Amino acid sequence: MNHLYRCQPLTRVVSDSDSVRRQNRALVLSTLRRQGPLARTNLAAETGLSHASITAIGQDMLAQGILAEMRDEPDPARLRGRPAVRVGFNRTAGCVALVELEVNRAQFSLVDYGGTLIDRFELAVAPDEFKRTTPAEFLVRHLTLFRERNRREMKALLYIAVSVQGILDRDGRHLRWSPIVHMADRPFADDIAQAFGVPVSLHKRGRLLAEGSRWLDPKLQDASVATVFVGSTVAMGLTFRGDAVGRGNGGATEFGHMIHLPGGALCRCGARGCIEAYAADYAVLRTAYSVPETAPPAASVPASQYEGLIARAEAGDRATLHAFNLAGRAIGYGLSRVISLVDATHVRILGPGARAYHLMRAEIETALSASLVGRVAGLPEVVAQVDEKEAVFRGLMMKILQQLDEEHFAFLPHAAATA
Incomplete structure (x- = not known):
């Protein structure tokens, strides 16, 4: 018995040391990942670790090919001393394939471990695309093109991540519902993983908007931010003091499908009265042309047509102005409910609807001011951000690279043990 008691603390010490x-x-x-390449002295200051710990960790990860030394160019103004040596990510440690799948477009990007874009292509997605082919076949075909174009880099492929629109099932492996026609209830993550021999994960686009916006604007890093995409759908990503919140682990709400007016306009989801049924591009188009609100939504609205609606409203067309007013009112009252639950201090309007923010702004602010929180605490800072694509891409890229940092490279055994 005494022998057992002597061994248990030793096991626990080893375990704690590894942890x-x-x-x-x-x-x-x-x-x-947050600061970019740093000199070892600066890295110690930023992490709070001792110089000895930074030296040991740095040597270990340099030997494993995770990090690399980066020597600055000599400064002619400095008469003495060697050029500063910083450590940063070794770009050749691996790469990830990122797919952004939307109602009418798909973008494929290949990124190395340092976060540098290696290759990218974009293609249009027809409304009947996934009626003609399965999602798995579509994605495998285009990811195979990546492999053919980047044979050397794809040998170091570590992960594939797919951004999707819709509601994920609880295990995050497929979509239960999606505005992308014929995508729902057709699992494809496991098929892609088998084809390429790496993990595959699906991510809600709404959350990525919030995550990416924080990476693009440093002042939002620790803020409570609501990002609202307005376009073919209406979606929200939400972070509370830097942490993603929302339905399940997805970190994104179903903002567009909150009921705005019970029994109201027909939404693409089949329900009536959703925020999206008043604020999405198809809703504005329907109202602007006095089409009954119970009419089935258009399958897709070309970008040029939505821009045309904005131009008509700016020219003073009453029906189109009314359509954008209704859109702003629906978004504003939806946001007033959100800030009553979560103290979102910043709101970012993204997507095609950001171009129309000036047409919706008055109704959004009026609705926000009607809530108790809006009257007492003041309105959140609302900013239109026209290009949502970079936010989605940055959010997806940083999420996956951070996941590799935490779940793969941080867990590698000591370099000396693998030598």
């Missing part, structure tokens, strides 16, 4: 090592490695990687 601390992994935590410290993850801390170093997350700091470099």
Whole structure:
């Protein structure tokens, strides 16, 4: 019995030591991910780790090919000393394939471990695309094109991540519902994983909008932010003091499908009265042309047609102005409910609807001012951000690279043990 009691603390010490090592490695990687390449002295200051710990961790990860040294160019103004040496990510440690799948477009990007874009292509997605072919066949075909175009880089493929629109099932492997026609209830993640031999994950576009906006604007890093995409759908991503919140682990709400007016306009989801049924591009088009609100939504609205609606409203067309007023009112009252539950201090309007924000702004602010929180605490800062594509891409890229940092590279055994 005494022998057993003597062994248990030793086992626990070893386990605790491994845990601390992994935590410290993850801390170093997350700091470099946030700050970019740093000199070892600066890295110690940013992480709070000792110089000895930074030296040991740095040597280990340099030997494993996770990090690389980056020597600055000599400064002619400096008469003495060697050029500063910083450590950063080794770009050749691996790469990830990122897919952004939307109602009418798909974008495929290949990114190395350092976050540098290697290759990218974009293509239109027809309304009947997934009636003619399965989602798995579509994605495998185009990811195979990546492999043919980037044979050397794809040998180091570590992960495939897909951004999707809709509601994911609880295990996050397929869509239960999606505005992308014929996408729902057709699992494809496992088929792609089998075809390429790497993990595959699906991510809600709404959350990625919020995550990406925080990476693009440093002042939002620790803020409570609501990002509202207005276009073919209406979607929201939400972060509370820097942490994603929302339905399940997806970190995104079903904002567009909150009921605005019970029994109201027909939504693409089949329900009546959703925010989206008043604020999405098809809703504005329907109202502007005095089509009954119970008429089935258009399958898609070309960007040029939506721009034409904005131009008509700016020229003073009453019906189109009314359509954008209704859109702003629906978004505003939806936001007033959100800020009553979550203290969102910043709101970003993204997507094609950002171009029409000036046409919706008065109704949005009136609706926000009607809530108790809006009257007492003041309105959140609302800013239109026209290009949502970069926010989605950045959110997806940083999420996956951070996941690799935490779940793969931080857990690698000591370099000496693998030598």
